[in-house]
Amino acid sequence: MRTPNLRSEKFVKQNEAINDPSRLKAYNCTRRSGKSIAVAIDFPETCIATPKVNCLYLALTLKSARNIIWDALKDYSLLADPYCKPNESRHEIIFSNKSSVRLMGADC
Numbered sequence: 319m320r321t322p323n324l325r326s327e328k329f330v331k332q333n334e335a336i337n338d339p340s341r342l343k344a345y346n347c348t349r350r351s352g353k354s355i356a357v358a359i360d361f362p363e364t365c366i367a368t369p370k371v372n373c374l375y376l377a378l379t380l381k382s383a384r385n386i387i388w389d390a391l392k393d394y395s396l397l398a399d400p401y402c403k404p405n406e407s408r409h410e411i412i413f414s415n416k417s418s419v420r421l422m423g424a425d426c
Contacts (some may be wrong), residue, residue: 332356336363358390362398365417373419380423384409388421395419 332352335345336359343360345353361373375391377383392404392411401414409421 332359336360354387355390358387358394361391361419362395362402362413365395365411365413365419366398366415369415369417371417373417375419375421376424377421378423379425380409380421383421383423391419391421 332355335343335356345356347353357375361375364373365371375383375387377386388409395402395404395411395413399413399415402411404411411419
C-alpha cells in the first residue's frame with residue numbers, strides 16, 4: 319500500500335520531526351506547537367509503510383490521551399487506510415496490514 323501524503327507544507331517543524339528516522343521519539347515543545355497533529359500524522363504513515371508495526375501513544379492518563387489525540391488519530395488513520403478499524407473500547411486502531419496504534423495512560 320502506498321503511503322498517502324497527510325502533511326501540510328505550512329508545518330515545517332512538524333514535518334522535520336516526522337521525518338526523523340529515530341525509532342523512539344519524544345517531543346519537548348511549547349503548548350500549541352503542533353505536537354499532537356504531528357503524531358496523528360506520523361503514526362498512520364508509519365503503520366502504512368511498515369506492516370505489523372505497533373505504535374504507542376502514552377499520556378499521563380488514558381482519559382487525557384483520548385482527549386488529546388484520539389479524534390485526530392482516527393481521522394488521519396482513516397485517510398491513510400480506509401480499511402483500518404478503530405476500536406473505541408480498546409483505544410486501538412488496526413490497519414489492514416496488521417499494524418496498530420494504541421493509546422495508553424501511564425497511570426494503569
